[in-house]
Amino acid sequence: MIRLQRLILFALLNAISAYCNLTPDLEEYSKTSSQSLLWAPYRANCYFGLTPRYVHKEPFVLGAMWFNSINAQGLANVRHFVEQGDKLDKYGWVWYDPRIGGKETITDSENNLQLNFTFVKSHSGENWAVQVEGDVIDRSKKAAESIVIYMKQNGKEDSSCFLEQDLNHARTHNTLSFKGFSNELKGYTVSFANENSEFYKSSIPPLTHDTNPSIPSIFSMNVPDDQLWKAKDIFQSILKDSVQAHIEKNPKLSAESIPSALTIRNIHNFPPGNVQYIQQTFSGHFKFEIIFNKDRSKDQIEEHSIDHLIGLAETMVQQKFDRKFNIPGTSKFKEFAQETFSNLLGGLSYFHGTHLVDRETSFDDENFEKVELKNSKEEGPFELFSMVPSRAFFPRGFYWDEGFHLLQLLDYDSDLAFEVLHSWFDLIDSDGWIPREVILGDEARSKVPVEFRVQNPNIANPPTLLLAFSEMLSRAKTIQEEMLESHMHGNVHHEEPKSSFEGNILSSHPELLLSYAQDIYPKLLKHFEWFRNSQKGMLEEYLEVPSINSGAHEGEAYRWIGRTVTHCLPSGMDDYPRAIIPDSAELHVDALTWVGVMTRSMKQIASVLDLEEDLKRFTEIEQNIVENLVTLHWDDEQKLFCDITFNDDATDDEDLREFVCHEGYLSLLPFAVKLIPHDDVDRLQHILNSMSNEETLLTPFGLRSLSKQDEFYDTAEVYWRGPIWLNLNYLCLDALQYYFSDSPLKSEEAQHAELFKQASKLYRQLRQNIITNTYSVWKKDGYVYEQYNHKNGNGSGVQHFTGWTALVVNMIGRLPEDL
Structure with missing residues (x-):
């Protein structure tokens, strides 16, 4: 029945558009958009x-x-x-x-x-x-x-x-x-x-x-x-x-x-x-x-x-x-927001050339020393249209950064976001792999340390691009249904003009985006399978643990290939603490979480394209991942999501699994990307407590990346071991809105009054803390930064980090002030 309704919807909209002679095809749209984007400081x-x-x-x-x-x-x-x-x-x-x-x-x-x-x-x-x-x-x-x-x-x-x-x-x-x-x-x-x-x-x-x-x-x-x-x-x-x-x-x-x-x-x-x-x-x-x-x-x-x-x-x-952004002209944040967002767009670059790939070097499951990629060959040429995290320090394409860039761009110019996403998806190779860093040509390579120039198809990165694409499709589907509803009732909405300069052609012709989704779907499916296969973990090691044997879904356990004793670069959170002694059997909660995000995105695409068998499969995989997050990675003692490793010294079967718990972004991630069921109130409460605690994560400047109580807090490089990063803070704010604003829990708000009160207070406080501090540092230094100091709020890391730190603009102009 649902499939029939959607087919009727498509037919009606296409008929209306054809009658009005308003529907360009994808090629015509591309030509129009390309003309307005032909020249720029790329x-x-x-x-x-x-x-x-x-x-x-x-x-x-x-x-x-x-x-x-x-x-x-x-x-x-x-x-x-x-x-x-x-x-x-x-x-x-x-x-x-x-x-x-x-x-x-x-x-x-x-x-x-x-x-x-x-x-x-x-x-x-x-x-x-x-x-x-x-x-x-x-x-x-x-x-x-x-x-x-x-x-x-x-x-x-x-x-x-x-x-x-x-x-x-x-x-x-x-x-x-x-x-x-x-x-x-x-x-x-x-x-x-x-x-x-x-x-x-x-x-x-x-x-x-x-x-x-x-x-x-x-x-x-x-x-x-x-x-x-x-x-x-x-x-x-x-x-x-x-x-x-x-x-x-x-x-x-x-x-x-x-x-x-x-x-x-x-x-x-x-x-x-x-x-x-x-x-x-x-x-x-x-x-x-x-x-x-x-x-x-x-x-x-x-x-x-x-x-x-x-x-x-x-x-x-x-x-x-x-x-596009609801920021009053009288607001002290107006100039800051426009300049910051302009610099995000100012990082938009066009790259063309070959890249260096080592397809011969494999990774030994038992070796956690840094692997030298010495068998590189030039492949290509390829091209990439992408924003960059920093014009000075990272002037190249980064896979997981770009998903956050696109989340910012969607509200401003959805057509441009599509152009960027399209370019990235064109890089998916025959095996389904996309490099975590795309460095094309000698000019781009000249700005990259030699040790990072070569890419390897065993290495993954958080799949935020699919997060952005599923959001695009979700909006396209909503727009299409609203258009149908409007035409059925004889209503005509006089919205902002649709033009290539506005970047909103796709929003008035969502069928074009859906047509593209149909064309790109086979490549995305291949990318999805590559990710799951290449990062699959060894769950069988834990099947003697009674709680895992009785409740875990065997296919859904993951770890990051390429992790070393001191770093896990593929995860994106480079020096975030992991098991002190690496083990081939360790399983990473964030790897499983990101596969969950990827699966949910593929489910969304399959739903839009009416691929019923695939929809059924992705729904099952997603449910299995959600359940495995609890079965494998939730520590009931510490009330946290944690990595796990195999305990060779265990005296009973239950102790074969050893939780590796480090409260911070890793433990918050299943919440931040909305993989916890709405009705899992107890875990939502524990996560709220974690984020609201000033002795662990909450600061006057945002959420720390690692708890102040953790033994590795503020140690070694102090990169993801305390400093405040806006991309994860943004996801947490967005998740608070998701769980406590437009939520099934709303109907039970009286029953959970204290929970909603705590969530609302945390949301207001966290949003205001981040905006105020980022603005203050910009006012003083003239720049936004890669991260912010967890003790005094000062900018740290790369100066003029024009990438995901610009999410502060979305916090100011798109997120509500209160739940």
Whole structure:
């Protein structure tokens, strides 16, 4: 009957959409969405770097560098890739949307420079402009601020691709102009225009005719496509050679001549090539624009229109943010929230290239030393469209981080979330594996320590991507049913406009998402089976334990492959304490929990697709996992979910299982991902007690990762042994809402009055503590962090962690203030 109703629903909606001629197909949707996402600063590892998405054979690439050339030390302080060691006062996006544009501000006291990059696009999305504006911070100090823009049109030497200066244009216009062509982008023009900039002017003549810092300097050479990421190294090398040549002619260079000496020139007489360096040096305020226009485009960007485009883009981004997040303009959190969320989006990157995989090295069940992956081979090329946890420290794709990124993005731009998810799912290989870290190409690899570059198909990671996908499908199903209900009653909802800029096309055409789910389902099924098979634990070791023998479901017990004596990197909670002596028979509660999440997600997909046999199977597996969480991992003495290990010294069968209990995120996880049944009131009570206890987990800044009473609290690396992480805190807040707001328990609220009172108090307190502390640290330091100190609330770990810490925005603008 349910299946028949759903088929009728689909038929009615399709008929309505066809009648109204409103339904695009998936290919048409993809084309529309891709156009608005074609260009953006997708090289998030650069302070500012542009490249088109999914144009990978012959892409145009742009990057920016800067340094203060007033003295010889300036060359050592060239900024290019985002580096924590640069110790900038601040950098990041103050408003940004990849479909529309944004403004990035940079404060660099060491180079005495305040710098802004503002990016906008034409309505079609095929043309763009960047406004570069800056000034010296301290005008009492002499400055020669060199801004270097480099551009390259990729393409093989024998191809028709080129990028060259248009000298005819330069003679007749007060701008620099370059012509380019690629088979993917076709013909285009890139122009540079200055607006009353204070170019550096020296009181003495330049050292040579081609090193005059008062005018733009252009240097061209050929650089192989796969070497462009070394643009800074190339620039510094050429400049050092040039400086050395100056010194050989004039060993006693005056201080006044240093800006001239640090102006790039063609010292080696290279023929013009496919890379163009444009260096401009300023002594005060400057403002110039870079404009990219495709030949014969209908909406080319005119130089005089850029300020207007910027104003329009800022308004559009602001209005979109206000519609998606309920944060009053009078709120002190408004600026913090928009900037933090903009920096999450600012980490959106497009990667293309090969990755390193070791498929030969296996893991010995009895060996818990770190395994060296020495048999790597390049595979690919592949492509990935993904956000990154941190532009400075982690500019690559992380499997379990991305699920949290998507949970944030769903409320703002569900179409973009789908594009990212689609890209990740395309990486599922023939065995069903997705790497836990996706590091594509030399540029991405250059930012990764050698020991982490190689991936192995035995290693898993928490499957948060399926958590996000099932949430997408759940919303699509709800929307579809609401649309049917509305049309059946003759009601028409006048909601926000559906457009590619809003990122809500799929929400008005949920059938497209459901169609994709049907296409991707076989790959997801393979991924599901890979995860279960590769991480399966040895439950048979415990079958002599009476309580396990009588109640456990044999197929559902798991452990993380790749765990070592000191770390369990695959779990995501790297140094969280596990059994002191590792054992091949140990079973990890979080591994089982995440398989439960994965199963629930697959059940949701099977339900939407009317796959009755699969739905029945997933329902059974999920129920078995829920029961095994209690049968295997619940310790009745400590009232916690715990890992277990095999006790060789047991004197009776019941003691063969040894609980490894460490109160913290691990013990809370089954609750946080909503795997505890609503009617399991006793365990819900114990978990509430755990989260509410200031002597164990609760702090004025959020929930500690590990109890203050644990023997390993605040020891060793102190990574997941005390510090506060916002991703798990967010899940706990969301779970509190799930269990105590819209819950079957609500009908029995009087019976459980104290429980609901405790949950409501904890929710309000925890939400407020996290928001207030994260905001206070941002107000003081200008950044959000990877984690927060469990004793004083200060930011710790990676600075400017633009990934899941941005979940604080959802806490402010999406989660209710009270249950």
